[in-house]
Amino acid sequence: MTPPAAVTPPPDATTPDTTTPGAGVPVISRALPWLLTIGGAIGLAAAGALLVEKIRVLENPGHVPACSINPVLSCGTVMDTPQAAAFGIPNPVIGVACFAIVATVGTALLAGGAFRRWFWLGLQAGTVFGAGFVHWLIYQSLYRIGALCPYCMAVWAVTVPVFWYVTLHNLRAGHIRVPAGLRRPLDALARNHTVALTVWALAVIVAIAHAFRANWGSLL
Numbered sequence: 001m002t003p004p005a006a007v008t009p010p011p012d013a014t015t016p017d018t019t020t021p022g023a024g025v026p027v028i029s030r031a032l033p034w035l036l037t038i039g040g041a042i043g044l045a046a047a048g049a050l051l052v053e054k055i056r057v058l059e060n061p062g063h064v065p066a067c068s069i070n071p072v073l074s075c076g077t078v079m080d081t082p083q084a085a086a087f088g089i090p091n092p093v094i095g096v097a098c099f100a101i102v103a104t105v106g107t108a109l110l111a112g113g114a115f116r117r118w119f120w121l122g123l124q125a126g127t128v129f130g131a132g133f134v135h136w137l138i139y140q141s142l143y144r145i146g147a148l149c150p151y152c153m154a155v156w157a158v159t160v161p162v163f164w165y166v167t168l169h170n171l172r173a174g175h176i177r178v179p180a181g182l183r184r185p186l187d188a189l190a191r192n193h194t195v196a197l198t199v200w201a202l203a204v205i206v207a208i209a210h211a212f213r214a215n216w217g218s219l220l
Helices: 027-059 075-079 091-110 117-145 150-173 180-191 193-211
Strands: none
Touching: 027 075, 027 091, 027 150, 075 117, 075 150, 091 117, 091 150, 117 150, 117 193, 150 180, 150 193, 180 193
16 A cells, blocks of 8 residues: 655744745735835925926026025035036936836836846846946035035935835845855844944935035024
8 A cells, every 4th residue: 555645834924934044024015015116306496496496506506596595405415516417418307207117116016016136136236326426426425515405305314215125025025046055144234234324324314414514503
């Protein structure tokens, strides 16, 4: 008599999958559609407002942008620099195009849409570019231009979280494949996903406070 074949028990749904970093943190992928939709909308609104102010300045060189509040918070000062058109066109034009895509992707995900791996890798490349560009602009604003644009700062505040959570989602879904030796530290980052953003935000705040330390007294 042939003995019955061994039955493999189904995997325990409560046991996290260790093959991809962040597999045990489902909130990352659940929150992503909302983050892309809301973050994209905020970035689009900020970039759109800045583009409107840029057009008004071009029409009337004497126009003072609404976001020019004092010598430190001054969109007008930032607009009148080469860095404000880093690729030959006003930066807000790039922002309007990119954040419209981000918001559209988020809305599609909320509606139940699904995308192939190549799409997620393309979105990853776009967010890497955005995060790199934003950090270059932060450096230029603090240490070269010497002024802050409130609308630009809104863009900073949404671009980095979008990059961070798209990256974590791609790691969690296996779209980005990593060597086995990196899975444990990346998994630790995924499990403490808000800590990384908090550290980044504090670092930017400290950098702003340091760069403009000579100006705060005159603004109070």
